[in-house]
Amino acid sequence: MKKSIVLKLTLVLVLMISLFLPYSTTTTNAASKETATVNVKAADVREKASIKSKKLGTLKKGTKVTVYEKTKSGWSKINYKKQYAYVVTKSLEFTSKKQKESYLMDTKRTYVYKLGIDKNYVTLSYGNKNKNGYNLWTGKDIRLETHAEWAKETSEGLFFGLGDINAPREDVKYISYPIKVGKTWSSFDLTFHISSINKTIKTQAGTFKNVIEVECYAYDHTDDEVKHLQTYYFAKNIGIIKLIDSDKNMISELVKISEYD
Incomplete structure (x- = not known):
């Protein structure tokens, strides 16, 4: 008897909830939330996924939106003024997976690092990319010693090249994709281990959250x-921000990052 009452109450609750859910005959592709940017001069916002639907407003070029669904007919479901609405998918530019998970140094910026516990600093600026996909970063420290870093990123991970300013000689994988806590791999007689993906690290350049810790x-x-x-610390879309030895002494730390002139 009790089971029957519970079942009836459950069915009633489901029916009541369904009355408040929006109804749409539009077929959509199921997907998780994505971030997109308007890439046209003005994108019309519609009440429904149709050019004939009521126009709610427009979005200027560069406006960022959260996309909840994409329809097969070419519309994207977004949140507009606290309600769901639609814009043409072709009017949006979506953030790629690589951009979301990139830990390569930004070639549009210059990086200043402090080396060790003394007052020695090095400024690294982007040079060029070689035929193997490596970006070359060069600079001099206050002692006028030349520094060179070769780095590249692929779907497999983030690599640094051992070598000099002329060319990298070996691929060393410092981050292995996809990123996962506890992941371990070997590269160039070294073993790497991801011990955290949500560290908060303070440097002279600022405080960085969701930092990857690689031992x-x-x-x-x-x-x-x-x-x-x-132990290496990498920040998303920035690159390496700190390096310490086994005794937790600082080897290098990001001091300043600025737009490239």
Whole structure:
């Protein structure tokens, strides 16, 4: 008897809730929320996914929106003034997966790092990209010593090239994609391990959230054991922001980041 009453009450509740849900005959492709930017001069916002539907307003070029669904007929469902509305999908530019998960240094900026505990600094500026896809970063520290960094990013991960200013000699994978806590891999006789993906790290350049912490290990033939060498910290769309040794002493730290002149 009790089970029957509970079942009836459940059915009534479901019917009541369904009365408040929006009804649409538009067929959509199920998808998670995406971020997009208006890439036309003005995008009309419609009440429904139809050119004949009521116009609610317009969005200027550069406006960022959250897209909840994409219809097969070429419309995107967005939130507009606290209600769902639609814009033509072709009027939007979607943030790619690579952009969302990029940990490569931004080629439009210059980076200033502090080296060690003394007052030695190095400014790295983007140079060029070679045929193997590596970006070259060069600069000089206050002692006028030349520094060169080769870096590239693929669907497999973030790589740094060992070598000099002329060319990288080896690929060393410092981040392996897709990113996952506990992930371990080997590269160039080194072992890397992702120990965190949500660290908050303070540097002289500012405080960075959701930072990836990557620990590096190597086999010590003298002591016949694997030892912890260094820990790297990477910020999304910025790159490496800090490097410490096994005793947590600072090796390098981002001091300043600015737009490239």
